[in-house]
Amino acid sequence: MAIKTIDEINEKIREGKAVVVTAEEMIDIVKENGAKKAAQTVDVVTTGTFSPMCSSGMFINFGHSTPPIRMTKVWLNDVMAYAGIAAVDAYIGATQISESQGMAYGGAHVIEDFIAGKDIRLYAESPGTDCYPRKSITTTINKYNVNQAYMFNPRNCYQNYPAATNSSERTIYTYMGTLLPQFGNVTYCTSGQLSPLLNDPEYRTIGIGTRVFIGGAQGYVAFEGTQHDPGQERMPNGTPVSLAGTLALIGDAKKMTTKYIRAGVFEKYGVTLFVGVGVPIPVLDEDMAVKTSVSDKDIYTVIVDKSGKTNFSQRVSYQELRSGFVEINGRTVPTAPLSSMKIAREIASELKTLIEKGEFFLTEPVELLPKHDKRLNKLDIRGD
């Protein structure tokens, strides 16, 4: 039963009358007043996450030189960018590593330096054509002298993620951080009760076209993210118990800030990009009030063995993970986050302020994300 529409909420935002709270504030509001009353009083719940999201990158159009070049190979600060598209377009992926510095610097660092306004060294090669005679170019670019620079991240905001541990006898180095031997630690990566897709677990309001806060700018959900897997097993509250929905996001990198976009290196694994995202969720009815009041004690994930030596699997709530310890095989094992709760809160709170000030409006999704029973394909090995 709809209580209000997104148009009505936007009208309230325009008048400066919208009631906006963060997903963490919503927990207590629903606990104290009930979902029905909360749905009547609260218009928007803001979410936030600041996590390593490897599947991120940035398209840049450099502008044309005289004489012009059709760039076929492009390096930015010695990090290769993909240039198999039109003449002066390229895509710099977050995880690409430097040809001279290796893992110490990568695509994510190029993106961070670009957003910081620093000069980036551009070197490009071309075979030369009649219409694009130049064969190489060396110059510097920055966010003030390129045409477009927009982040396009094929997979951000994983709805949930397995926590990681290591049963083997040696330390292993993974995208879930350094995992100590013999179940020496557990790492996990989510903002849990503040996370966008855990507050709209069945994708009722977040869909294609949804305006989001990304890296400090206003961007959009472009499509379902890669590996979007809504068919995952779910708890009665709708939240999935492991990997599930994902979002493909787009946003203007020139308007972003390094406060919310940071390069990172995981030891002996590689380069990644910490991406800050906040999604506003309209409280359309009682059901959305219930959904946005979800808390860490009711969100579960699974701890898995990243050494690949065992099929170890243990279900655990984020409340337990956040306590700093979990019990594995009767032993107390320390846990550690990889996703910043502090910055996730700053994002949810900044988004709340933007909406209250009438600077950020909600959108009706152009199309909803796939919701059911779509499971992932595996890659069969058919070659030699």
Added chain:
Amino acid sequence: MKTIKVSLTFPPAKVTFPLMTMLVRQFELEVNILHADIKLNRTGKLIVDMTGKKENIDNALAFIEEHGILYHIFNGMLTWQEDKCVHCGACTSVCPSRALTIKAPDYILNFDKEKCLVCGLCIKACPLGIMRLAQPDSDE
């Protein structure tokens, strides 16, 4: 009185040598074991704080060396660029003494200098590469 933080490496044959007792009895040191990894017939490792008179500590170190046990004095101090820290928690996952923690309610990186073993694992684990072992100004 002074306190030093030392790592001790016991060759397999020396693992049964009652060094701690001797440090206490002969050299009147206060010994606090921060980390221990000792197994029979394997190289053993201890990280300890030793507190006592400077002269006694010097004599104790000479005694340790005489008995074929290797020592290394930690004199660095962990520091990081707090303005650049994103409080992700990656460093806390490898910290053996829980000197680095991130806890409710504020989830800000917290450092307990007293618990730090100066092992340096966090320096490599920090995705932003902003942690360092600072060498204090030499005072001796």
